[in-house]
Amino acid sequence: MSEPVRILVTGATGAVGAALTRALDAAGHRPHGVSRRGGTGPRQHTWSAGLEEPPPALRRTWDVVVHCAADTRWNLPEEEAERANVAPLRAVLGLAAPGTHFVHLSSSYVTGLTGDIRSPSPAAYRNSYEWSKARAERLVHAERDSADIVRFPVVMGARADGSLDRYSGFFWLPSSLCSGAVPAMVAEEKALLDIVSTDDVADHVVRLVAGGPPTGRRLSILGRGEDAQPVAEVFETVRAALNSWRAEHGVPALDRLPSMTPEQWNRFYLPFAEEHLDRAQLLRVTAFRAYQGYLSVTEPFAVTHRVPDTVEVLHRSIRRWAETHQSSARRVPRAWS
Ligand SMILES: NC(=O)c1ccc[n+]([C@@H]2O[C@H](COP(=O)([O-])OP(=O)(O)OC[C@H]3O[C@@H](n4cnc5c(N)ncnc54)[C@H](OP(=O)(O)O)[C@@H]3O)[C@@H](O)[C@H]2O)c1
Structure with a gap:
């Protein structure tokens, strides 16, 4: 019998790490996981990487x-x-x-405003x-002759039921639509919002693991590329999903938001808003500004691995999210004047 592959997943309690751990388990592996607070399953370790020395259980040879x-x-x-993303x-x-x-694991947005890292x-x-x-990707290039960067x-959550182990970032949107914190859909007309399911990432990494280490550094970019949903449609999918849940729970439907470009928003509405x-x-409104950059990406990502449609996943x-955040999902937005 061949030796089992010794696999370590960092961030194993997170949205992606937890899904990957389950996928590796399902593929017959017995992965170890590590996170700051430690997970509850078997082979879960506690370590604040970059802040303290690794515990003895992690100092072994990993395949x-x-x-x-x-x-x-x-x-x-x-x-x-x-300290959060480079030192660890x-x-x-x-x-x-x-x-x-x-x-x-990295982000498609890592190329920032210039198109490279x-x-x-x-x-x-x-x-x-x-x-x-x-900076983290550059460190991998500098330190490793062989590595996969994904x-x-x-x-978003699992393809079957949308479940996620942790909610962050994007889930500001449903929460803000319900609370009324988003006064308008501010997006470039042709902007796309590319999305993947945790399953897409997990399945890809399981395949990489099965194939063994690459010669040199290998980059995969997952997503829908030019088939990504336009931002306006993403807003409508989110609103439709919230309204279907709200209808089942006797909560009034959310209205469609007025739409405008970032230019219109920043030049005309924001100065007025700041005064009144x-x-x-x-x-x-200021918190909302941080998201505008992500709703204004008109150039599709040059994906190397196209994932299946994500509208249903969203x-x-x-x-x-509504089911697990019921008090937020039940809120009735206060109208903006
Ligand atoms: N979520 C997205 O939409 C998205 C999109 C593109 C790329 N990514 C990338 O995908 C990867 C996974 O993201 P995610 O969304 O799964 O993150 P997440 O849900 O926020 O989970 C983060 C995980 O990392 C652990 N962690 C953070 N700092 C640590 C440290 N210093 N030492 C040990 N463990 C630490 C956390 O442990 P605790 O449980 O103890 O906090 C948790 O397990 C990241 O590289 C992220 O940049 C995510």
């Missing part, structure tokens, strides 16, 4: 290390983003031997998250 651990918040100061990677690279199959300047990226993830866009809104409303994931 495969899949690095999913990250902090996906966009608004960290640069030093904190570096450096520590995890220290657990990998030259022969280890190293798989690093080369710039060390924060000004070349939409935010400190992208900047730190680009980029993907916004992550109260502090709480202004805070919501619908199911939003319904699932």
Whole structure:
């Protein structure tokens, strides 16, 4: 009988890491997982990578290390983003031997505003998250002769039922639609929002693991590419999913939002809003500004692996979000004047 493959998944309690751990299990592997707080399943370890020495249980020879651990918040100061996304990677690279199959998970948005990861300047990226993830990719290139880098866009839940182990980033949208924090759909007319399911990422990584380490550094980019949903349709899918859930729970439907371009919003509405809104409303509007860059991507990602349609995945994931965040999903938005 052949030796089992020794696999370590970092960030194993996160949205992607947990789905990957289940997929590796289903493929007959017995992966170990690590996260800051530690998971509940078998072979789960606790380690704050980059902040403390690895525990003895992790200091062994790994055949495969899949690095999913990250902090996906966009608004960290640069030093904190570096501590969150670069220092942990450096520590995890220290657990990998030259022969280890190293798989690093990254974001399709890592190429920032210039279209590649080369710039060390924060000004070349939409935010400190992208900047730190680009820096992380450059570190993998510098430290590893062989590695898989897997980029993907916004992550939704499982294809079967939309379930996700952790909600972050994008789920600001359904929450804000229900609370009324989004006054308008601000997006470029031709903007696309590319989406994958956790299953797409997990299945891809399981296939990479089965194929063994690449010669050199290999980049995969998952997504729908030019078949991604236009942002306006994404908003409608999210609203339809919320309204189907709300109808079943006796909550009034959400109205369609007025749409406008970022240019119209920033030049005409925002200055007016800044003059007339109260502090709480202004805070919501300012928070909303951070998302505009992501709703204005008109160039499709050059995907290497096209995933199946994601409209149903989005619908199911939003319904699932509503089911698991009932007080947010039941809110009736206050009208903006
Ligand atoms: N979510 C998306 O839409 C998206 C899109 C594109 C790319 N990605 C990338 O996909 C990967 C996974 O993201 P995700 O959405 O699954 O993240 P997530 O749900 O926020 O989970 C993050 C995981 O990383 C762990 N972690 C964070 N810092 C750590 C550290 N210093 N040491 C050990 N564990 C640490 C967390 O542990 P605790 O449970 O203890 O907090 C958790 O298990 C990341 O590389 C991310 O950049 C995500």
